[in-house]
Amino acid sequence: MKKKILVAGGTGYIGSHTTVELQQAGYDVLIIDDLSNSNIEVLDGIERITGIRPEFVQLDLKDKEGTRKALQEHPGVEGVILFAASKAVGESVQQPLKYYRNNITTLINILELMPEFNMKGIVFSSSCTVYGQPDPENLPVTENAPIKPATSPYGNTKQINEEIIRDTIHAGAPFKSIILRYFNPIGAHPTAEIGELPNGVPQNLIPYLVQTAIGIRKELSVFGDDYNTPDGSCIRDYINVVDLAKAHVVAMNRMLENKSDDKMEIFNLGTGRGVSVLELVNTFEKATGVKVPHKIVGRREGDIEQVWANPEKANNVLGWKAEESLEDTLKSAWNWQLKLRERGIQ
Numbered sequence: 001m002k003k004k005i006l007v008a009g010g011t012g013y014i015g016s017h018t019t020v021e022l023q024q025a026g027y028d029v030l031i032i033d034d035l036s037n038s039n040i041e042v043l044d045g046i047e048r049i050t051g052i053r054p055e056f057v058q059l060d061l062k063d064k065e066g067t068r069k070a071l072q073e074h075p076g077v078e079g080v081i082l083f084a085a086s087k088a089v090g091e092s093v094q095q096p097l098k099y100y101r102n103n104i105t106t107l108i109n110i111l112e113l114m115p116e117f118n119m120k121g122i123v124f125s126s127s128c129t130v131y132g133q134p135d136p137e138n139l140p141v142t143e144n145a146p147i148k149p150a151t152s153p154y155g156n157t158k159q160i161n162e163e164i165i166r167d168t169i170h171a172g173a174p175f176k177s178i179i180l181r182y183f184n185p186i187g188a189h190p191t192a193e194i195g196e197l198p199n200g201v202p203q204n205l206i207p208y209l210v211q212t213a214i215g216i217r218k219e220l221s222v223f224g225d226d227y228n229t230p231d232g233s234c235i236r237d238y239i240n241v242v243d244l245a246k247a248h249v250v251a252m253n254r255m256l257e258n259k260s261d262d263k264m265e266i267f268n269l270g271t272g273r274g275v276s277v278l279e280l281v282n283t284f285e286k287a288t289g290v291k292v293p294h295k296i297v298g299r300r301e302g303d304i305e306q307v308w309a310n311p312e313k314a315n316n317v318l319g320w321k322a323e324e325s326l327e328d329t330l331k332s333a334w335n336w337q338l339k340l341r342e343r344g345i346q
């Protein structure tokens with residue numbers, strides 16, 4: 001019999017790609033999502049790719065009773081992947097309580113419900129923001145790099161979430177946990193059936209870049225060219241979203257099949273390659289043949305100068321590696337934008 005996984009936040013950007021990979025690996029998926037930052041049509045995209053429509057419950061995971069009821073009505077869940085969270089850094093500064101309430105209540109509810117339903121493991125979405133700006137000797141960052149004070153309430157919720165999981169496991173919880181620290185996920189499914197759907201004016205680089213390339217935005221602002229990096233622009237580790245999604249399947253298998261004795265493990269998910277903003281714009285132009293009007297403006301407050309992953313632990317221990325090239329990943333983001341235009345969405 002197929003094993004069933006709860007994907008909390010499964011209609012979102014990373015959640016939808018992970019649902020596809022889980023189904024293709026032979027899992028059944030139950031999605032719970034309140035659709036606060038996603039859209040029911042994502043289920044159609046998932047079904048077009050895999051031929052399988054995941055079970056779906058529209059529900060706010062802060063509602064513990066509602067979540068319990070959903071799990072009773074959709075029995076047999078063996079593990080959970082928790083994506084559902086608010087994730088806009090800027091908004092979190094303006095509305096910190098929304099972030100603390102959403103991101104912390106949801107995790108606590110899930111951790112409390114897991115034993116009731118005999119779930120064996122949780123994969124948690126964390127972020128490289130927990131490292132802040134690593135000291136130069138700690139680049140590329142390993143999982144052992146110091147955790148720096150968070151620079152936003154959003155980042156702080158990720159740190160607190162990790163601590164909540166650590167304390168719960170330490171107290172003898174009857175399940176395992178794997179925390180995945182994502183670097184910068186980008187791109188879309190190669191079929192262009194699912195991808196990222198930003199609300200309003202995009203804050204993140206790739207959505208803004210592709211919207212500029214297609215003419216929705218006039219020009220891309222490159223935030224700073226006076227950083228201490230080879231071309232002066234910031235450096236990040238951009239990871240293909242399908243590669244990222246696959247790591248969740250490996251992590252879930254690892255817990256359900258008891259491949260490790262550790263009850264809590266942490267992995268960086270990145271490519272190991274740092275790419276500057278200007279390099280990224282150039283690579284996009286070369287890969288797609290489409291120009292991206294851009295200008296250099298001042299630095300964005302709160303930006304980290306440079307951070308990229310040492311992904312060796314995930315490579316060696318999980319046997320997972322980022323495979324897609326940056327060129328193909330950027331092409332997938334562009335194809336998704338073209339598809340949105342075709343459908344009259346953006």
Ligand code: WQD
Nearest residue numbers: 087089127129203204205206208221222223234277300303
């Ligand atoms: C990338 C680079 C910008 C927009 C944030 C969160 C992180 C994660 C992903 C998840 C930076 C530059 C951007 C633009 C630009 N969170 N840039 N012009 O800041 O690395 O990470 O999103 O949900 O937790 O902190 O990502 O895509 O915003 O920026 O020059 O219009 O692109 O300065 O160097 P970031 P980003």
